[in-house]
Amino acid sequence: MADVTYYCPRCETLATVERDAYLADKSVTPYPLEGWSYDPPGALPDADAAGIRFVCGESEGVEWSADGCGEPFYLNFVRHDDGREVESEPESEFVELNVGPSEPRGPQGPGGPTP
Numbered sequence: 001m002a003d004v005t006y007y008c009p010r011c012e013t014l015a016t017v018e019r020d021a022y023l024a025d026k027s028v029t030p031y032p033l034e035g036w037s038y039d040p041p042g043a044l045p046d047a048d049a050a051g052i053r054f055v056c057g058e059s060e061g062v063e064w065s066a067d068g069c070g071e072p073f074y075l076n077f078v079r080h081d082d083g084r085e086v087e088s089e090p091e092s093e094f095v096e097l098n099v100g101p102s103e104p105r106g107p108q109g110p111g112g113p114t115p
């Protein structure tokens with residue numbers, strides 16, 4: 001077990017938790033990742049744990065450097081599926097990934113279909 005520290009992404013209150021180091025941290029986000037499941041910081045994360053849900057300044061099992069903002073934030077572990085790292089993005093940004101300039105496709109493109 002080792003002390004690990006995280007900053008709240010909202011107010012930068014420092015959270016100190018004690019846990020095993022074998023789970024690699026991926027990111028800390030103000031929103032849960034789609035499809036991720038979270039344990040409270042007091043629970044010992046097992047191999048299936050995807051992350052920890054903190055409530056800033058309130059979660060038990062955490063040493064808080066300040067009163068905090070009372071909002072939740074999420075520590076995401078690196079997950080692997082068939083040997084590859086699972087990629088995911090916060091739900092709030094998920095839609096934006098599918099928006100933006102894209103190549104015209106199909107017969108609707110300029111000049112019509114190519115013979």
Ligand SMILES: [Zn+2]
Pocket residue numbers: 008009010011012013056057068069070071
């Ligand atoms: Zn906070």
